[in-house]
Amino acid sequence: MRISFSACKPAQAAPPLVNFPGSGGGLINMDQLIIPRRQRHKDKVVVVMGSTGTGKSRLSIDLATHFDAEIINSDKMQVYKGLNIVTNKVTDEECKGVPHHLLGFIDPEDDFTADDFVRHASLAAENITRRGRVPIIAGGSNSCIKALVNDDIEFRSKYELCFLWVDVSVPVLHSFVSRRVDRMVDTGLVEEAKEFFEPGGDYTRGIRRAIGVPEMDEFFRNEFYDDSERSKVLEEAINQIKVNTCKLACCQLGNILRLGEQLDRRMYRLNATEAFLRRGVEASEAWERLVVGPGSKIVGRFLHEGRIDYVSAFTTAPPMATTNAVAAAIR
Template identity: 55%
Template structure:
């Protein structure tokens, strides 16, 4: 239900803070800041470049606004943007893939008919509360047509709520850029999402990886050549793991 990156997709690039939180924990922005700060220190101490990938813009904002973070680090914000019609279509297809991969059974294992509180932990994630009525119907009704209808309604609600979330995230990115003065570099990946296979990979390299690498070149030009080379190589490897 979290659509977490798979080991195969990570291509050997270390990813931090994935699968380390109890699903029932009420994980706050403050918790994220504390854990992210520790990971950042460990990465920097190894001479590597930490790349913070959202995720929740609220958590990202809390981290960047943290006094300790601001005193230690300079930031380069890369915004991989896609036009809303194309992105909404992609979100819908992604939900279908998540369902095919077993999301419904995963959420069923969390379902508790005595608990309708979806305000904490993993239970508040999009994809969990939407399936509540479907799971309740399974326990009290044997009509397969009703089950099928409720499941399709739940899946559509998951798609709709994901699209609403995307819209809110877009609004927040613009607010952080325009009102808070974040230096956000927009990378338009719309064309990537209209392609498949090799064409999509080539478009990703041209429209996202190449300009992002150039931005990092400009940011890091004051570093020594050895550190600079290591950081650029690490960043290029990390960008290559992004999926489209």
């Protein structure tokens, strides 16, 4: 049989997409029913929370060295330039080569709000995931974390989240915080805070809000006291720093518990109390066994298997002593 190519019909354009009636009486084009790829696939983000002093930064760095990850700081005081000791920023040595974002990049005089954090953290997370790495958000400013992961619809539409909560019993944490303040004083807290002292200064905005600056105001204003009186004023200031830090830790814990309920308890509690009670090698071993080990397993399952067993979330509810301490601090 002889085929005449001249008789063949030319290829026709694809038929127009079929339209269906919409609920408002208009038409829905078929291409509106196709789910964009970005909506079908969500990048993964790990969120590490905890009260001040519980080891959030340490765990996030431990996880980042296990996985191909970078850290986004969510501490609203550590975003400012300066006061590295007062705000307890991680040192270069402690970072272990892990890239950190949103750390020491805001002018000390500026205000940094939860909305500012959402904008900067979203850009950082997008930059990290675009390079095929995992963002780990870590810090104690739960208002910032809540604004990002619970209130920001766009962020929730882009990312699947895994929440880790590093917890330490309140009495043990308060004892640790007190010793940590003493170490900060030994390494230059007073001298560092003095750089930001201004007679009649405003301690309600910028980096001067950081615990460790307002408490030193009277000591700096009265430099002509005799040595005995100055020592007394300094001691009172340091004690007030400890008290305010402990109050902050309790308030942060209360915020974490509330956020956990808002997240339907989809949060893993890693109890680090035993690691804080031990010293030296035993403390490191307890940290690996109770915090890093379980945390790595949870994150590994989340990243590689794409699932989270939320039955394990909020395991071992905080003891009643913790709940009572939080309530007392909030009152």
